[in-house]
Amino acid sequence: MIKIGLNKEKAKKLSAKLNLLLADYQIFYQNLRGFHWNLKGNDFFELHLKFEELYNDAQIKIDEIAERILTLEGSPLHTFEDYLKHSEIKVSSNVSNGKEGVQIALGNFQTLLILEREIMELSADAGDEGTNTLISDYISQSEKTVWMLSSFLGK
Numbered sequence: 001m002i003k004i005g006l007n008k009e010k011a012k013k014l015s016a017k018l019n020l021l022l023a024d025y026q027i028f029y030q031n032l033r034g035f036h037w038n039l040k041g042n043d044f045f046e047l048h049l050k051f052e053e054l055y056n057d058a059q060i061k062i063d064e065i066a067e068r069i070l071t072l073e074g075s076p077l078h079t080f081e082d083y084l085k086h087s088e089i090k091v092s093s094n095v096s097n098g099k100e101g102v103q104i105a106l107g108n109f110q111t112l113l114i115l116e117r118e119i120m121e122l123s124a125d126a127g128d129e130g131t132n133t134l135i136s137d138y139i140s141q142s143e144k145t146v147w148m149l150s151s152f153l154g155k
Contacts, residue, residue, distance in 0.1 A: 010126035019043025021087040029058040031092045035101035043098040
């Protein structure tokens with residue numbers, strides 16, 4: 001048992017999956033910053049603000065995920081080498097076309113959602129309501145953002 005009353009092995013598995021999510025969010029965050037900084041074209045004003053909103057949200061989630069890992073008595077990844085090694089999300093560089101950035105962000109959200117649903121299954125099995133609530137909120141927010149970004153692209 002860990003301090004918050006969860007099975008130690010289940011908490012360890014959750015921490016490992018949360019570290020994968022942390023790595024994904026770190027690369028996602030950097031991708032969004034790059035889209036924000038390098039954006040050019042007719043959609044500049046609208047997407048510049050949207051990418052900023054998205055990376056600010058990702059930054060908050062990064063901290064929450066790391067703190068949840070610590071709550072589960074794990075150790076959060078904290079080097080870019082680790083993030084690059086463990087992330088399913090790939091680095092996107094020199095993207096200046098807004099629609100391309102939105103398309104990449106959509107793919108990144110889909111990757112995040114798949115992993116978040118896996119974490120939900122593990123947290124339910126572990127009786128970990130704290131992780132379950134955190135990730136459930138992420139999923140509902142991401143699903144709405146996917147809908148909005150898809151609508152922007154006319155899909």
